[in-house]
Amino acid sequence: MSNMPFHFDLLHSDRDARRGCLHTPHGTVETPAFMPVGTQGTIKGVDIGRVAETGAQMVLANTYHLHLRPGDEVVAQLGDLHGFMNWSKPILTDSGGFQVFSLADRSKVDEQGVKFRSHIDGSLVDLTPERSMAIQENLGADLIMAFDHVIALPNTPEAVADATWRSVRWAERCQKAHSRSDQLLLGIVQGGLDHALRRECADAMVAMDFGAYAVGGLSVGEPPEEMYAAIEATTPHLPNERLRYLMGVGKPEDLLEAVRRGIDLFDCVMPTRNGRNALVFTDDGPRRLKNAQYTLQSEPLEADCPCPACQHSRGYLRHLFQAKEMLGPVLASIHNLTYYQRLLAEAREAIEADAFEEFHARKQAGWDQGR
Incomplete structure (x- = not known):
């Protein structure tokens, strides 16, 4: 990889299923792997020691929520997310892009970025690709995500294409703003359920030479079979030697179906929300x-x-x-x-x-x- 503190080793393949290792400054992650979701810097109801005892190798935290409370500057002063959470292993932060979808009634999207009304106090939040990078650099996660535009599925072809190419343009701005060599920036492939658009987006992301890639914009309302087909249409267009992350998925059967199609990394709130x-x-x-x-x-x-x-x-x-x-x-x-x-x-x-x-x-x- 171009980011020297990071390296992904593809150790073995069984058809399209992959066995690998992701090396980071905070340790190695054996893949395929699942990340528990710690939206607010905590896995709900489970202390961090118990999280480690479950076998978790890496956790996820949320850029938007931690920016609002306690503030990314506070997290930075308290030892970044590793010190703040007392978690010495790798961490991934999402970009805040999912809030474009989940807080749609509170947000307005334009080419510059997204404006939100805080769900906490109603104050205006202006989140751009550059601001997302700055917040994630303050939070100090090992893996960070490009800011993307997520929309509900199914949707009109025009809306899906508009969000997809906006995500590509935003990814270019994220690359320019990203400055920390000890953080691996992932590009996100969008395209809804349009397989041709997914391939085009993947080609555009790969041309930008990200250190790893995510498959985004799925598990937002589409049937499982259509999600699997979209994954299958995407992964062959991603570099074999780079990590592949499927965002926000899912049930146990979804994980294995995605592993069959070449995915290495997962996160989802399902284990704790259902629990x-x-x-x-x-x-x-x-x-x-x-x-x-x-x-x-x-x-x-x-x-x-x-x-x-x-x-x-x-x-x-x-x-x-x-x-x-x-x-x-x-x-x-x-x-x-x-x-x-x-x-x-x-x-x-x-x-x-x-x-x-x-x-x-x-x-x-x-x-x-x-x-």
Whole structure:
């Protein structure tokens, strides 16, 4: 890679599934890998020590939210995100571009950037590619994202093309503004569900020679099959020797489908959001712990899971949610984070053994049977 503190080694491929290592100033990430989401500088309900115990190698934090509170300058003065969160391993920050989509009712997009009304106090926030770079440099993450324009899907071809080429122009401005050699800047491929546009955007991003690439603008309302097809149309146009990151995805089956199509890195709020709402992931499909069927079940969620939730019975975990005890969401979140890390560790082993397709079929059969 052109950024000397960073290097991605592609160790093995099983068809399109890839096994690699990303080397960063704060350690190595074995890929494919999943990043827990710490929007506000914390993984909701789980202390940072427990996050490490789940097997997490890297976490994600949010540029927009941390800029508003406590302020990126405050984070910088408190030792950047690593010191602020007490997390010594790699960190990735998103650019704030997703807020173009998620806070659409509060934002206005033009060529210069995006103007938001703060969801905290209503004050005006002017976020441009240059400002996004400055905030992310203050936050001090290892991997940082180019500022992009995300829109809902499905959408009109005109709207998708407009957002895609604006993202390309913004990426060029991000490259010019990016100044820290100890941060790896990722370009983001947009294009909605238009496969030709995705290929054109990928070609434009690759021509800019980013150190790694992300596939963005998916999991925003489209059916899973269309998301998979968009990934499959994109990854062959990205350099084989560079990391590939699929943003904001997803369910366990989504992760394996994306690994099949050449993706190396993931993030999603699903493990913790579902955990807080009493849904836990297992090899036998999801379990909704508020269901009465678990009242008298004495077995753990999964017999071979080392997480603290699985030291208790299903009946006890259900009781915690029924009694509205805060320990219930905490334990369920830890289990889900652990499950995601175990799933991708097993995927890495399967790729190394040239057995990923069999592994994927076995996992999918279990999830299907449990539905």
